[in-house]
Amino acid sequence: MTDFIVDQDLKELTEHRTVVLPLACYETTITQNINGHIPLHWHEELQFVLILKGTAMFQVNEENITVREGEGLFINSGCLHMANDHDESSCVYICLNVSPSFVLSQELYTTLVVPYIQATNIPFLHLLPAAPWANHMLDSISAINQLIKEKPPYYEIDISTQLAHIWKNFIMNGVPLEYEQTEVIKNDRMKQMLNWIHLHYAEKILLDDIARAGRLSRSECCRYFKRTLKETPLQYVTNYRIQRSLLLLQQRESNVTDVAYQVGFNSTSYFIDRFRKSMKMTPLAYKKRFLPF
Structure with missing residues (x-):
């Protein structure tokens, strides 16, 4: 059983960092959490999820999303979210948490990242493999997970390339940005x-x-x-x-x-x-x- 630590305002205290990179990528089994589920929390990092086994029920802000094996989910920075195993499926998923400033170079961050993390109409995106842009994102999540496991020479550069690929496809989904x-x-x-x-x-x-x-x-x-x-x-x-x-x-x-x-x-x-x-x-x-x- 693993604990899931948040501070008093529900901000997750887990350090989302792998070696020198401001990200963390790991496989998690929902029912192995001390609470039996992933409790309500938020973090500044962007979160990308890929379901490897079973089905998860996510709640992001006020909405519930059922995410099945092979599907994924993007959760925006600062959004309250939680997850439960669905139907005792022993759900396992890849969780990729990334500092927004690491997604693209600093020169592109202001124009191509900030508007999306500030948009109030994109608390999450359900990533379905039938959509090419989403499928490319899911492939990159899987690739980053494998790179961190194997750590080939200069894998940090490969991770940066995959992150840029994820963000390009995220933008390509075409959701108009709203700010309320x-x-x-x-x-x-x-x-x-x-x-x-x-x-x-x-x-x-x-x-x-x-x-x-x-x-x-x-x-x-x-x-x-x-x-x-x-x-x-x-x-x-x-x-x-x-x-x-x-x-x-x-x-x-x-x-x-x-x-x-x-x-x-x-x-x-x-x-x-x-x-x-x-x-x-x-x-x-x-x-x-x-x-x-």
């Missing part, structure tokens, strides 16, 4: 509310507190969460507390009651009930999986 300030504000307010929850999850939290963090009314706050996360703000708080409890339960000296109170539950029985519904096992059973007695 309201979308930027919505995204920022959502991050502010999530950030507040992640800072205060161990304390008593009221809906008014969350709404205030996003400078919204209670009803508008609920609409934001329903639209983006398909759950209420307080349901998200409960699920986040359970997520935070996982690492604590893996510590040998911890006990279920202490963990419940450390993550903000004021009742051990309620913590056990919510944990069982979320993880399909009790907290004690989860603890025994990692620390057999």
Whole structure:
């Protein structure tokens, strides 16, 4: 089981860097994450995905996308996203995260990269191999993965060439760029509310507190969460507390009651009930999986 570390405002803390290159490319199995899925997060890097096996359900901002074997997904810089395995398919995918400034030379970055990462109408693109431009992108993702595995002489130059090829085909898909300030504000307010929850999850939290963090009314706050996360703000708080409890339960000296109170539950029985519904096992059973007695 691997952990997936984010900071208080959901920004992923994984260092996306391979040797001296500002990118990371690796194969990941969704169910091997400590949460059983890839939790909600964001990062400044551009993300390119190629499904090697099974099917994944991605959520990017407010939209859900089913990505099947052989297909891929582009996720733009700064977009909130998460992933779940679909139908117990043991989904495995290549994940390529690249610093936007590394995609093209600095001379071309301002005119051919910045407008696309700032566009509010391209949070993601579903890469289907039937479209030639998308198929070329998928081939390049696979090629970069192989280059990093084998590290032939001057492979860094080959990676740079493949990245330029990916970006050229991305541009060739022909999506007109749109810029809506309201979308930027919505995204920022959502991050502010999530950030507040992640800072205060161990304390008593009221809906008014969350709404205030996003400078919204209670009803508008609920609409934001329903639209983006398909759950209420307080349901998200409960699920986040359970997520935070996982690492604590893996510590040998911890006990279920202490963990419940450390993550903000004021009742051990309620913590056990919510944990069982979320993880399909009790907290004690989860603890025994990692620390057999």
